[in-house]
Amino acid sequence: MYATELACIGCGRHYRLEALYNCPECGNILDVAYDYPRLKGDYEAGRISAGDFGPFLPLDEQAGVSVAPPPTPLIRAGRLAARLGVKKLLFKCEFLNPTGSFKDRPIAVAVAKAKEFGLGRVIIASSGNAAAAAAAYAGRGGLTGLVLVPEATPPEKIRQTAFYGATVVKVRGPYSNCFSLAKQAATELDYFNLTTTFINPYTVEGDKIIAHEIVRQAGEAPAQVFVPVGAGPLLVGLHKGFKECELLGMAAAVPQMVGVQATGCKPIAQAFSDGMTTVKAVKNPATIAGGICDGLYGYSQDGDYTLATIRRSDGYALAVADEDINEAMRLIAREEGLFVEPSGAVALAGLIQSLKNGQIAPDATSVVMLTGHGLKDMAAISQREVPVIDDDMEQLKRVMM
Numbered sequence: 404m405y406a407t408e409l410a411c412i413g414c415g416r417h418y419r420l421e422a423l424y425n426c427p428e429c430g431n432i433l434d435v436a437y438d439y440p441r442l443k444g445d446y447e448a449g450r451i452s453a454g455d456f457g458p459f460l461p462l463d464e465q466a467g468v469s470v471a472p473p474p475t476p477l478i479r480a481g482r483l484a485a486r487l488g489v490k491k492l493l494f495k496c497e498f499l500n501p502t503g504s505f506k507d508r509p510i511a512v513a514v515a516k517a518k519e520f521g522l523g524r525v526i527i528a529s530s531g532n533a534a535a536a537a538a539a540y541a542g543r544g545g546l547t548g549l550v551l552v553p554e555a556t557p558p559e560k561i562r563q564t565a566f567y568g569a570t571v572v573k574v575r576g577p578y579s580n581c582f583s584l585a586k587q588a589a590t591e592l593d594y595f596n597l598t599t600t601f602i603n604p605y606t607v608e609g610d611k612i613i614a615h616e617i618v619r620q621a622g623e624a625p626a627q628v629f630v631p632v633g634a635g636p637l638l639v640g641l642h643k644g645f646k647e648c649e650l651l652g653m654a655a656a657v658p659q660m661v662g663v664q665a666t667g668c669k670p671i672a673q674a675f676s677d678g679m680t681t682v683k684a685v686k687n688p689a690t691i692a693g694g695i696c697d698g699l700y701g702y703s704q705d706g707d708y709t710l711a712t713i714r715r716s717d718g719y720a721l722a723v724a725d726e727d728i729n730e731a732m733r734l735i736a737r738e739e740g741l742f743v744e745p746s747g748a749v750a751l752a753g754l755i756q757s758l759k760n761g762q763i764a765p766d767a768t769s770v771v772m773l774t775g776h777g778l779k780d781m782a783a784i785s786q787r788e789v790p791v792i793d794d795d796m797e798q799l800k801r802v803m804m
């Protein structure tokens with residue numbers, strides 16, 4: 404294993420790779436550190452093959468707990484690129500993971516860690532997608548799962564989660580309420596907390612692998628990557644993965660990371676446009692993009708970390724309106740035949756707004772993250788009246804008019 408320890412991003416203290424959450428000393432986020440010189444040396448000596456992502460994960464291969472999801476497609480969105488006037492537009496189809504969202508990535512790693520630690524019970528606070536992933540992978544790993552979701556979570560996500568066998572509980576109020584209750588329950592009831600903000604340091608390592616896949620599939624790092632952002636672990640994970648690809652000489656440079664939020668929940672985008680380094684939490688956020696409806700209330704330091712990562716990549720953050728998210732969903736479905744939920748279309752809405760703002764070079768390659776499947780939130784799409792007829796050609800002709 405090349406992972407060496409947990410390093411605090413605030414005070415710099417180091418800890419062993421244990422079941423820790425935030426820094427016991429200062430309360431800040433813990434990041435998994437690696438022995439990169441040894442990793443680079445072994446890669447250059449051919450001891451690690453290209454496409455073997457295991458060395459980039461904090462998992463003990465001796466423990467033999469492999470629950471990694473398969474790679475997802477990176478596809479060229481030719482029709483949409485032509486329509487929008489972009490030279491090369493690529494969709495990373497994370498909605499095609501086994502549970503229908505990118506959350507399979509962080510959860511697979513965290514569940515493997517729970518198994519390594521010998522912990523039999525896992526808990527998560529989630530707006531729905533990580534809930535389903537936690538339930539599914541807990542089942543695969545033979546662990547007991549307890550899932551807390553906001554009361555307003557789409558029924559599809561709740562039913563899917565419960566069907567995998569986990570105990571699901573709805574918590575009144577915004578996502579932040581689930582977050583704090585899960586944190587408390589993990590301590591008092593002795594559960595391993597899988598919550599995919601930055602509380603569990605192992606989850607981001609799963610998100611990281613998506614960047615390695617993109618570089619391998621595209622043959623290079625893109626100029627820009629558009630990412631839907633709630634707290635931002637996906638964006639931070641992607642950035643870490645691209646940095647690793649650069650370090651090992653697989654990519655020439657790290658892409659500009661573009662964090663896209665919804666106007667009804669934009670603490671990070673607001674701080675970016677105000678030129679701030681700290682994020683102000685939003686107490687009662689509201690957007691159709693439930694997967695990123697996270698006001699960071701009580702843990703705004705997560706937003707600070709994402710904001711700093713965006714700036715470190717020379718990227719930017721912006722917010723898009725719910726109408727624009729709806730329009731992006733429609734474009735993805737009608738031009739490319741792909742069905743994503745509102746959160747899954749947020750990144751494309753961000754790219755369209757960036758084009759309007761002149762923030763995209765004409766010959767740049769852009770990757771847009773499509774994060775969640777459309778079947779997970781059916782109430783989000785407007786219902787069209789569908790005619791019913793008999794087995795009768797005349798009736799068919801009439802309804803076709």
Ligand SMILES: [Zn+2]
Nearest residue numbers: 411414426429
């Ligand atoms: Zn610390």
